[in-house]
Amino acid sequence: MKRYAGLTYEQAVRKYADSVAKVCRVHLVNTADAEDCFQNTFFKLYTKSPDFNDEEHLKAWLLRVAINECKSCVRRDRRRNREAKTPDIAPSTEDANDISWALALVEFKYRQVLYMHYCERYKIDEIASILGKNKNTVKTMLSRGRERLKKLYGGDEK
Amino acid sequence: MKKVNFDTIDKMTAPEEWVNKALSIPEEQSKRKSRSIPFWQYSVAFAACLVAVAAVTVTLFTLTRDKDPIVIRENVPVIVMPTLSTREDKMVSEESQQPSDHNGIYTDDSDVSVRQDVVQGTDTARSQVSSRSDSSTQSETLRAARSVTGTSDAPTIPSISASEDSTVTATEYVTEPAYIQTEPATQQATESATQLATEPGYIHTEPVTQNTTEPAVEYVDTIERGFYIPEWMDVYCKITDTSGNILYGDEDLSSQQHLCTVTERTRYQTFCSYSPKELGVLPERGCYLCSFYTLYDETCVVLLSEKVYLNN
Numbered sequence: 304m305k306r307y308a309g310l311t312y313e314q315a316v317r318k319y320a321d322s323v324a325k326v327c328r329v330h331l332v333n334t335a336d337a338e339d340c341f342q343n344t345f346f347k348l349y350t351k352s353p354d355f356n357d358e359e360h361l362k363a364w365l366l367r368v369a370i371n372e373c374k375s376c377v378r379r380d381r382r383r384n385r386e387a388k389t390p391d392i393a394p395s396t397e398d399a400n401d402i403s404w405a406l407a408l409v410e411f412k413y414r415q416v417l418y419m420h421y422c423e424r425y426k427i428d429e430i431a432s433i434l435g436k437n438k439n440t441v442k443t444m445l446s447r448g449r450e451r452l453k454k455l456y457g458g459d460e461k
Numbered sequence: 462m463k464k465v466n467f468d469t470i471d472k473m474t475a476p477e478e479w480v481n482k483a484l485s486i487p488e489e490q491s492k493r494k495s496r497s498i499p500f501w502q503y504s505v506a507f508a509a510c511l512v513a514v515a516a517v518t519v520t521l522f523t524l525t526r527d528k529d530p531i532v533i534r535e536n537v538p539v540i541v542m543p544t545l546s547t548r549e550d551k552m553v554s555e556e557s558q559q560p561s562d563h564n565g566i567y568t569d570d571s572d573v574s575v576r577q578d579v580v581q582g583t584d585t586a587r588s589q590v591s592s593r594s595d596s597s598t599q600s601e602t603l604r605a606a607r608s609v610t611g612t613s614d615a616p617t618i619p620s621i622s623a624s625e626d627s628t629v630t631a632t633e634y635v636t637e638p639a640y641i642q643t644e645p646a647t648q649q650a651t652e653s654a655t656q657l658a659t660e661p662g663y664i665h666t667e668p669v670t671q672n673t674t675e676p677a678v679e680y681v682d683t684i685e686r687g688f689y690i691p692e693w694m695d696v697y698c699k700i701t702d703t704s705g706n707i708l709y710g711d712e713d714l715s716s717q718q719h720l721c722t723v724t725e726r727t728r729y730q731t732f733c734s735y736s737p738k739e740l741g742v743l744p745e746r747g748c749y750l751c752s753f754y755t756l757y758d759e760t761c762v763v764l765l766s767e768k769v770y771l772n773n
Contacts, residue, residue, distance in 0.1 A: 316483045324475035338479055345483040349490065392469060403469035422467050456465065 307348065308355035316345055319362055322423070323369045329392075329407060329418055330373035336380075340372035363433045366423065370415055370434070377411060405455040413448030420445055680770045683736040684751055685724065688764050690731050696721040696764065698735035699752045700743065703768065708749075709742035718742075721753070738772050746773040 307315045323344050327337035347368055355361040392407040406417055419430045427445065431438040688696060697719040701707055709718075718740065721733035733753070737743050752766040 312487060313484055316480060320475035320480045320483065321473070324479060325470060325473045328473060329470060338476075338482075341475070341479050342482055342486075346486050349486050398466070398468060400463065400465045401468045402465045403467045406467060406470065418470075422470050 305349075305352050307352075308358045308361040310358070310361070312349055315348065315361060318358075319365050322362060323365050325422065326366055326369040326418070327373060329422075330370065330411065330414065331376055336376050340369060340376055343372050344369045363429070366419070367433050367435075374411075402452070402456045405452055408455050409448055409451050413444055413451060416441055416444045417448045417452065678770045680746060680772045682738040682772050683734050684769055684771075685732065685734045686753060686765060687730050687732040688753065688755075689729055690755060690764070692726055692728075692731065694731070694755045694757070696723070696731065696733040696753055696755055698733070699754065700737050700771070701750045701752070703748055703750050705750060708744065709740075743771055743773050746771065 304311060310318065320341075323341055324337070327340040327344075328334070331337045331340065344365060348365065353364065355364065392404045394401070394404040406414060406421075409417060415434065416430060419425045419433065420427070425433065427441050428438055430436075430445075431441045434441065436444075684698065690696070698721050699707075699719055700709070721735045723731060724734050725732040735751075735753075743749070748768055748770050750766065751769040751771075753764040754761050755764060756762070
C-alpha cells in the first residue's frame, strides 16, 4: 500500500482534511466549488503519489495543490463571466476581535499569503517555497495585504 | 493595541461527507481500473485486425492474379430474337433424347400415320435446318417439325390434338399451347402440319413478312395535313414532279389555284386539305412532290415538303 510520509492514504486524509478544507472555503465563495477543490486535492494525492520527505512536506504539498485548485476554479468562473464573489464569512457576534470576515474580503492574491502566514503560521520563506514565489514578493504581498486588511476592519493588526 | 484573531477560520473543520468522499477515492479508482480494458488487449486486437486484412488481401490477390483483365470489345453485333431460338434448341435437344419406342401411346392407325409423318418431317426439318441459311425459315421449319412431334416424357401441357377422338396424340406433347405452325419442311410434313394447322384452337403467330422491295404505297385524292401556324395565315400547296418541275398553274405560286381548304382550325393548329384530283391538274397517277407553304411578310415559308402518291 502506498504511504505518504509514513502515513497511509486514510491517515493523511483524516490528518490534513481540516487544513485543506479551510483553504478551500477561505478562497472560494461557493461551498460546492470548495468541495470540488477539496476532492481534487486528495484525488491528486492518490493518483500522483509523490514522494514526501516528511509530514510537513506533505502538508505543504496539499496546501499548494489546494490553492492552485482554488485559483483554477476562480479562473474558470471568470471565463464563464460569473460575478466574482468573496467568501461569505459573517462577522463573529461573540468575538469582536475576530477578523476572519475581513480576510475573506481581501483580494485573492493577498488573501492566500495572509492566510498562510496568520492561519497556518508559515514563515515568509516557507510561504515563498510553498507558493513558488520570491521571498521579497511574498514580503511585499504580505505588507500590502496587511494594509488592505487594516482598512477593512479599521484597527490595529494582531 | 487592538489584538485581532482569525478564530472563525481556525475553527473550521472539514465536513464528514467531504472526508468520506475523499476516503472512497481509492475504491472508485480500483473499480474504474477493473472496468477498463487493459492495454495488451488493444494490442492483440490491433494485431488480429492486421492479420485479417493481410489474409483478405492475399486471398483476393491469389484469386484474381491468373485472370486476364476484362477487355471491352467494341462494335459487338446485336443478336436479335434469342427467345424462340433458345426454345427451339431446347426442344431439339429434347427430341434427340426421346426413346424410339413410345409404348403404344398411339391409339389408332391415323395417329400412327401422323406419328410416322411427324418423324419423317422432323428428320427432314433437321436436315433443312442445317442447309437453309434464312434464319426465319429455319425457325419456322423447326417449329413445324416440333409442333407435330410428341415425346413420352415431355411436359403434358395439352395444346393441339391431331384427332379429336384420340385421347393421347403426338401433338399433345407440344409443350406450349401457342406454338407456331408454319411452312413444313417436306411434303409429308406438310400434310400433317396442314392438318394440324386447320384444327380449331391452333394459334398462328407467324410474323407478317413484309415485301421490302416494293413499298406499300397508298394513292390518295386529297392531301390533308395540319400545321402549327397562326390563325390568320393562309396555306398554299404546290404539286410538282419529283424533280421539282412545275406541272400546272401560273408562276405566282400563291394564287387561288394553290390555296388549301382549311378543314379545321384550333387555337394552335390549322388543318388543311388540297385536292389536285378535283382541280384536274395532274397529268397522270403517280408520285409527286408536294410542298405546303405560307406567306409571311411577303416571303414564302415552306411548311412541309414530301413525296405523295396521287390519283389522277
